Amino acid sequence: MNIQPFALPRNRSIEMMSTTISTNLNCNLACQHCYIQPELLRRKEYIDEATFRRAVEVIIEAFHLDQSVTYLHLDVLGGEATLMPFEFWQRNLPWVLGQIDELNRIGIQTEFTFCSNLMWKDDRYLGLLREYKGHPAMDIAIPFEGPESGRFGRGMAILPKYLKRIEALGDCNMLNLVLVMGQGLIDLGPEYIIETFVKRGVTDATCDMIFPWGSGKAYFDRAQPQYHDVAEYISTLARLGKPYGLTVDHLDDMKKSLRTLSRSQNTLNDAYEFHWDHRGELSLNPNQTGTEALKPYINLNAHDANAALKVVWGNNSELDNKLSYEHDFCRDCQFLQACNSGWYPHKDLPPETVRSFMQTSDDSFSCPGFFQLWDSQASDNFDELGVSKYANVRRIKRAQLRKQAVADSSPPLREADYTSDYEGYFEAVKRASRVLLEPIELFGCTPRQRLWFYDRLQKQILLPGGSLDGFEERYSILAHSLAGNYHSIAFSDYLVWAALRSGPATPLSRYVIDALSLASWAELPIDVMGGRTRLDSGLEVSHKFEDLLIWALFRRPPSDILALAFARRPAVLTDESAGFLRRISTVAKAIGARELSIDHNEISLDGDA
Structure with a gap:
């Protein structure tokens, strides 16, 4: 950490185990903001079924070992997950949803997300995703950024194909639109999202900031907006989307968190954010890959003895970063208990870099946790x-x-x-x-x-x-x-x-x-x-x-x-x-x-x- 522990005797409430499995790292797009290191995106290596299922089992075992976590979230992603052989997901999507069902049946709140850019090459994926889109614990995360990210090619040439696939999925309320908050997206304005996605039926949006890792390092340097502008975008998007039933997860989560000052999601500040790669190897942060990957002291494979116990052990360093450190401007904040210093990937940036994104045009305060959003919701939702x-x-x-x-x-x-x-x-x-x-x-x-x-x-x-x-x-x-x-x-x-x-x-x-x-x-x-x-x-x-x-x-x-x-x-x-x-x-x-x-x-x- 670039900041020092202050020994601040204030409570932090983070109780979710958030986990990811990369079935493969290769991708069929070339997004400039991607946190995966460029050379990894060209590797055509795929997880085998035994390793995938063992990774899921270890996640569940680790959750049961840790007596302090109360929520579980599992994401599967790539690269691009639909570049896996279709038969893999034909067998394993219903299998993993069965594991999720069992956890929810015994009272453990568990959610599952299938992440995809929708640019599948095998059209059978459309039928598979349509078949399971109504599962109560599943959503499909689909991304969008501004044109400068390069996701949709020059002049956004691929966007029409992307939108047609959204429409083909039908009943879009199972889609979670993940907005990567680069300056290009800010410049497009929230009205663009309403016209392009919400009016097509998308009712759930998540707003992520840029990761300063992997392919996205240079993109972060040139495209990271001011935190104030991101917060204003989120607020305006929620207001414009309300008549259409749009939920903007950041604001919705803040409202819920303010009732108890318990954990706030969507900032990667969960108690666990660990990741299994396609080889079954553990890293402690899914958004740092290759030479940047955060590995446990001794590498861990999902098939190793005592793997679940070693996951809880390996998470020590990341959990300590989340609970023992805060920005100096957070120490007196009334929302620290739930916000926990905001967007975790920016917590280890040099303090001067963080402050360079805290500029506002007036005297208001802005930060990586979006103080103005918390403050705007507190009058109606804070419950001491x-x-x-x-x-x-x-x-x-x-x-x-x-x-x-x-x-x-x-x-x-x-x-x-x-x-x-x-x-x-x-x-x-x-x-x-x-x-x-x-x-x-x-x-x-x-x-x-x-x-x-x-x-x-x-x-x-x-x-x-x-x-x-x-x-x-x-x-x-x-x-x-x-x-x-x-x-x-x-x-x-x-x-x-x-x-x-x-x-x-x-x-x-x-x-x-x-x-x-x-x-x-x-x-x-x-x-x-x-x-x-x-x-x-x-x-x-x-x-x-x-x-x-x-x-x-x-x-x-x-x-x-x-x-x-x-x-x-x-x-x-x-x-x-x-x-x-x-x-x-x-x-x-x-x-x-x-x-x-x-x-x-x-x-x-x-x-x-």
Whole structure:
């Protein structure tokens, strides 16, 4: 990452496993924006049926292993997927839809997307796609960009053929029009989409920004629009398309997310975005290929032993990038919890590059997460009570797991025993319920990255000497704990007090001390002026820091920490912040006041810590 972790104690809610399988990489078009490296597009190599089916099975197995994800999405794509032999999809499209049906039958929300440019050479594909287009969990993703992308040839010569195939599919409400937001598309205007696609029956559109990888690097440099212009385009397209029943996924998803501040899709910020290529090889991001591909520390094939477990492990680094980093302008944003810094492929761009796309013609703020769209939808859709209720489910589950952790005295897995035994490590993980975390890198993952793996498998953590001393990432680890970003791992208050003493001036320490200063908030005078109380650390007494504040309200800090907190007490509270604290105090008392103490020490065989 080109940005640094700040140890910001704010919750992030990302709960979807999004996955892709490339059946082949070759393509019959030459789009300039493509994220696939050019030389790969010429390879006529195809996935075999056993590998395809095993990849799907591993995806499902990994979903069941991870106890924190609640949604599953599977895309199949190329290159161009219809360049596969027709008989492959004739057998495997109904097979994979059967797997999707079974997941939905047992209550797992699962969706399937078949991605195609519709330029098939075998006309039997038209009948096959028409046969399954009515499946309730399936859609067909079809792309469109401006003329400068070259997708439809010089002068958009291929576009009429493309439109005829859309019409031939019939009943276009199963089509998802994927708009790649280059400057050429912005210049065409949303009216063009209404006339060309929506009036042909397309009722669903997704807006993707440009990927700065593969063939698209140069295209990104010359065609990436200002974020403000993209947001305006999305807003106008939704308004113009409303009379025709058009759903613009970005806005629709924002409306849903604002009810709970849970995960927002369409920004590639899902908990997983992993990819199986045509050889059955895993990469951690489907939009980086060839020499740019993000591979796990040790390459993984879908046929390997413990493949599903290794998928969860391999995802550590990407999940950590999504949860431990944010742009500096995101830290005070009221929508960070759901937006999570916006379009993920732009998160690792140099900060000056990101800011170069944040220009506006007025004084409004624009960003890779489209703040103005969130803000425009918040007045009608933001539900602060819904945010708390949604989070309480997670808090209660974590409290229950904490009780189990306190009662567990089983021998832990000691990471240090497996530094040279990759396969043995995964066999040991399957048997263990507790792990002795070491301040070392293990198979390419730092301690903070490994904690995501253990958290998602519901393993509890022991520490050398019961302490985080010696862990370079201790403040960001504790920030995640205090923000409620771990679904099952619990850390003791002792670790927090030790960190505050060790680094009282760190950003995390200042946030925590300010939160602790509100323990006796009911004694403070109320200021009737509007707004929310904001303390010196930047902590706002609102839903932004709800998990941290719930933790703080019923702590029993030692006297030296208590003195620091007392010295930081605000003189007054605004009425709005007092009302917020009054509301969450009930939850804080129900959960925090009865929490059992956790000991992170390993108990020796003779019973001594």
